[in-house]
Amino acid sequence: MESTVFSKTSRLLRNPNMSIGVLIATLLTVIVFLGGAIIPHDPFHVDMGNRLQGSSSVHWLGTDQLGRDVFSRLVYGAKLTIGLGMFAIFMAICIGVPIGLVSGYIGGRVDAFFMRIIDGILAFPDFILAIAIAGMLGPSLSNIVIAIVLVRWIVYARVVRGLVLAEKEKDYVLVSKVSHSSSFKTIRVHLLPQVMPDIIAMAAIDVGKVILLISAFSYIGLGAQPPIPEWGAMLNDGRGYFQVVPSLMIYPGLAIMLTVLCCNLLGDGLKSYFDIRKGRDYV
Amino acid sequence: MGRVLSIIGSRIIQLVIMVLVLSFITFLLMKLTPGDPIRAILKVDDMVSTTADEERLKKEYGFDQPIFVQYGRWIWGVVQFDLGESIIAKRPVLDMIMSRLPATIALTIGGMVVLFLLSVPLGIVGAVYEGRWPDYLSRWIAMLGASIPSFWLGLLLIYVFSLKLNLLPVMGKGTMAHFILPSITLGVAMAPIYIRLLRERLISTLQSSYIEAAKARGLRKERILLFHALRGSLIPLVTMFGLSIGSLLGGITVIEILFSWPGMGELIVNSVMQRDYPVIQGYILIVGFLVVVSNLLVDLMYLMINPQIKQGKEVG
Amino acid sequence: MSELLISIQDLQIENRLGDKSLLKKVNVEVKKGEIVGLIGESGSGKSLTAKAIMGLLPSNMSLSGQLYYKNANLLTVTSEEHRKLLGNEIGMIFQDYRGSFTPFIKIGKQMVETIRTHYTVSKKEAQNISLQVLDKMGLDSERVYRSYSFQLSGGQVQRVAIAMALALKPAMLICDEITTALDVMSGEKVLDYIDQVRNETGCAVLMITHDLAQAYKRTDRIYVMNQGEIVEEGLPEQIRCHHKHPYTKKLCSCLLSLPEDMSVQRERVNVL
Numbered sequence: 001m002e003s004t005v006f007s008k009t010s011r012l013l014r015n016p017n018m019s020i021g022v023l024i025a026t027l028l029t030v031i032v033f034l035g036g037a038i039i040p041h042d043p044f045h046v047d048m049g050n051r052l053q054g055s056s057s058v059h060w061l062g063t064d065q066l067g068r069d070v071f072s073r074l075v076y077g078a079k080l081t082i083g084l085g086m087f088a089i090f091m092a093i094c095i096g097v098p099i100g101l102v103s104g105y106i107g108g109r110v111d112a113f114f115m116r117i118i119d120g121i122l123a124f125p126d127f128i129l130a131i132a133i134a135g136m137l138g139p140s141l142s143n144i145v146i147a148i149v150l151v152r153w154i155v156y157a158r159v160v161r162g163l164v165l166a167e168k169e170k171d172y173v174l175v176s177k178v179s180h181s182s183s184f185k186t187i188r189v190h191l192l193p194q195v196m197p198d199i200i201a202m203a204a205i206d207v208g209k210v211i212l213l214i215s216a217f218s219y220i221g222l223g224a225q226p227p228i229p230e231w232g233a234m235l236n237d238g239r240g241y242f243q244v245v246p247s248l249m250i251y252p253g254l255a256i257m258l259t260v261l262c263c264n265l266l267g268d269g270l271k272s273y274f275d276i277r278k279g280r281d282y283v
Numbered sequence: 284m285g286r287v288l289s290i291i292g293s294r295i296i297q298l299v300i301m302v303l304v305l306s307f308i309t310f311l312l313m314k315l316t317p318g319d320p321i322r323a324i325l326k327v328d329d330m331v332s333t334t335a336d337e338e339r340l341k342k343e344y345g346f347d348q349p350i351f352v353q354y355g356r357w358i359w360g361v362v363q364f365d366l367g368e369s370i371i372a373k374r375p376v377l378d379m380i381m382s383r384l385p386a387t388i389a390l391t392i393g394g395m396v397v398l399f400l401l402s403v404p405l406g407i408v409g410a411v412y413e414g415r416w417p418d419y420l421s422r423w424i425a426m427l428g429a430s431i432p433s434f435w436l437g438l439l440l441i442y443v444f445s446l447k448l449n450l451l452p453v454m455g456k457g458t459m460a461h462f463i464l465p466s467i468t469l470g471v472a473m474a475p476i477y478i479r480l481l482r483e484r485l486i487s488t489l490q491s492s493y494i495e496a497a498k499a500r501g502l503r504k505e506r507i508l509l510f511h512a513l514r515g516s517l518i519p520l521v522t523m524f525g526l527s528i529g530s531l532l533g534g535i536t537v538i539e540i541l542f543s544w545p546g547m548g549e550l551i552v553n554s555v556m557q558r559d560y561p562v563i564q565g566y567i568l569i570v571g572f573l574v575v576v577s578n579l580l581v582d583l584m585y586l587m588i589n590p591q592i593k594q595g596k597e598v599g
Numbered sequence: 600m601s602e603l604l605i606s607i608q609d610l611q612i613e614n615r616l617g618d619k620s621l622l623k624k625v626n627v628e629v630k631k632g633e634i635v636g637l638i639g640e641s642g643s644g645k646s647l648t649a650k651a652i653m654g655l656l657p658s659n660m661s662l663s664g665q666l667y668y669k670n671a672n673l674l675t676v677t678s679e680e681h682r683k684l685l686g687n688e689i690g691m692i693f694q695d696y697r698g699s700f701t702p703f704i705k706i707g708k709q710m711v712e713t714i715r716t717h718y719t720v721s722k723k724e725a726q727n728i729s730l731q732v733l734d735k736m737g738l739d740s741e742r743v744y745r746s747y748s749f750q751l752s753g754g755q756v757q758r759v760a761i762a763m764a765l766a767l768k769p770a771m772l773i774c775d776e777i778t779t780a781l782d783v784m785s786g787e788k789v790l791d792y793i794d795q796v797r798n799e800t801g802c803a804v805l806m807i808t809h810d811l812a813q814a815y816k817r818t819d820r821i822y823v824m825n826q827g828e829i830v831e832e833g834l835p836e837q838i839r840c841h842h843k844h845p846y847t848k849k850l851c852s853c854l855l856s857l858p859e860d861m862s863v864q865r866e867r868v869n870v871l
Contacts, residue, residue, distance in 0.1 A: 496700065498655060504678075
């Protein structure tokens with residue numbers, strides 16, 4: 001058993017992009033979980049005597065316009081940015097996957113009706129829908145997350161439904177149905193494990209997308225409000241000081257990019273891994 | 284002809300469903316945040332607000348009525364091309380949005396040029412050198428492009444080209460020079476999907492039998508690539524573009540804010556900040572309309588461009 | 600002794616990993632003006648041999664042995680020199696007529712394009728040549744010239760491909776199962792036009808087919824191929840009546856009706 005787990009892992013890591021992704025992910029995990037322990041300063045501590053400093057042994061990445069330590073804010077913000085991204089996708093999956101499973105499994109007119117509405121909404125850009133929802137609820141980080149969940153679950157419902165429709169006609173599901181298993185059991189035992197790999201790969205890429213979205217919203221002022229050190233909000237905060245201290249612009253952006261890159265690498269790697277395992281490889 | 288009509292019909296149904304559902308959701312959400320629009324108006328008017336003022340305004344804007352009545356009234360207006368009036372600017376919403384449309388369209392075109400210049404060469408390189416280093420390079424560029432926040436890229440461009448090299452203006456709209464950085468930012472933000480799509484399509488096209496036949500006729504490699512393979516692979520790209528007009532309108536919003544570009548995106552973000560509900564409602568409607576119309580155009584273009592589909596119509 | 604056009608010696612094809620041999624020591628020769636059959640069941644390596652001559656093998660296959668066209672070593676020539684031979688010196692017609700021409704470019708344009716790749720002629724001249732050869736293939740030249748390939752029937756497309764060969768006058772024409780996707784009548788017609796081209800240009804033909812009757816009737820010499828190997832070579836008469844290899848015997852016995860060989864026919868009838 002141990003050896004199969006090991007060979008699976010090594011097969012995953014043979015993809016060089018995947019191993020880079022895993023490396024970044026490990027780093028980020030350490031930062032998120034040890035965040036409080038490794039930050040040298042209070043991320044909210046204002047020190048006007050030490051504003052807009054370059055990097056030094058005291059302030060590794062310098063200080064911002066209010067004299068707050070940039071490194072500490074970045075590390076503290078990691079928990080927030082990454083945590084919220086994962087939370088939003090987790091919620092979207094929790095809502096979307098069951099609905100997709102049931103809708104696809106039951107099929108028929110109910111399914112057709114809901115899919116028609118979902119298609120209508122899906123054609124609408126999620127960014128603008130999130131803007132609208134945030135606009136109605138008022139700009140704040142939690143409202144942006146709510147808006148994203150409200151929009152993203154639809155995508156999962158849709159994908160899962162498609163997968164279920166394809167799996168449903170296969171023999172093992174028919175056998176399970178005929179052998180008087182309950183619908184719930186059929187879905188849980190047979191359909192859910194089939195759709196999970198696709199969902200996981202998709203979720204990895206989506207977390208990156210959501211992080212981009214949240215930071216973009218924070219940047220334009222509709223997301224995290226000061227003094228929250230969300231990375232996009234940090235960029236917005238320091239907007240007026242880039243010319244003097246470019247590092248205020250460089251580090252938060254770099255942090256976002258690295259995190260999203262990590263998500264994309266992991267998502268792509270998992271996808272090709274699952275595709276090969278399912279024999280979907282075209283090579 | 285019947286086919287064209289049925290395509291138009293199904294798109295109109297899509298538009299109606301989309302607008303009804305979305306506008307109802309936003310109405311509902313607005314109702315869930317009590318009192319706020321009135322407070323927003325009072326804040327703008329800068330008066331000492333009294334309960335009497337609030338009551339008067341509630342009546343004036345119809346906020347005292349049940350949500351279904353308000354909703355019905357809004358829909359009735361929409362049918363007559365009246366999207367209501369902005370609470371803040373006191374101008375018709377439709378006029379406000381339409382006056383912003385040209386700037387957004389101009390930026391879209393600029394972005395498309397950059398998109399084309401980036402994705403076609405990189406897609407071709409990826410496909411022609413499949414599995415070799417130029418392919419990996421092109422894929423990594425696409426991967427980085429998909430990971431970089433567009434507003435950060437814009438900030439970097441401003442920093443390098445405007446502040447350090449002093450080559451281009453920082454913000455605003457006016458000359459061609461104002462046009463360059465926003466277009467590049469938009470183009471780079473959109474390019475990754477197109478690079479991947481073109482690469483994949485080109486790889487599968489290059490394996491098709493008609494390319495083999497063209498090689499067997501002794502045609503030059505470049506000619507086969509540009510006239511035989513690329514043309515067949517560009518159609519999905521155009522389709523993709525038409526179908527992603529919506530996400531383009533979303534992505535462009537951030538870039539308009541960043542560069543103070545006076546387009547629709549800037550308008551909507553400002554309206555959200557000021558909680559100018561009629562503008563937000565109107566904006567959703569207009570975006571929905573643009574999305575559906577571009578989908579419709581893709582459908583119709585497919586009927587015209589692709590002779591094989593035309594053939595299918597004649598036979599079927 | 601006429602001039603040798605194609606000379607293949609000990610040609611081997613393996614996939615890049617080297618774990619699977621696709622073609623084993625194949626020897627084939629085609630002389631000037633000759634019509635040679637290459638028969639065998641599908642997957643026996645016939646098309647692979649043709650693609651090797653045309654340089655159309657995917658890059659994940661490796662070749663060894665010798666492959667000459669006249670004096671040019673096709674395994675070592677530059678791809679540009681090889682390209683100049685294709686169409687002009689060695690023509691090829693494919694089984695899948697839907698893929699013979701690019702679907703979204705009009706037939707005429709593709710013919711002009713091909714002619715002008717190999718000859719320095721004006722567009723007008725190339726157009727005249729195209730219309731002329733289409734006429735000779737019994738096609739409505741004006742209409743076909745303006746058509747897309749999918750607007751034509753399979754037989755018509757194959758005749759356009761033959762017309763293309765007629766325009767370029769290659770010394771050798773490879774026909775890869777060109778009648779397989781067609782109905783019997785159109786197939787016969789296409790083969791008659793191939794004969795016409797041979798009469799006019801004197802080109803050699805390598806006819807790849809799994810249809811034995813066709814090979815017996817139309818070829819000067821036959822190679823029998825099985826699982827990547829040439830198992831037998833000889834005149835049609837020899838192959839049919841005096842075959843030595845067990846595979847050839849099996850192949851011949853599968854043939855439903857050969858009027859000359861009544862015993863076989865009777866046997867089949869009894870079985871039925």
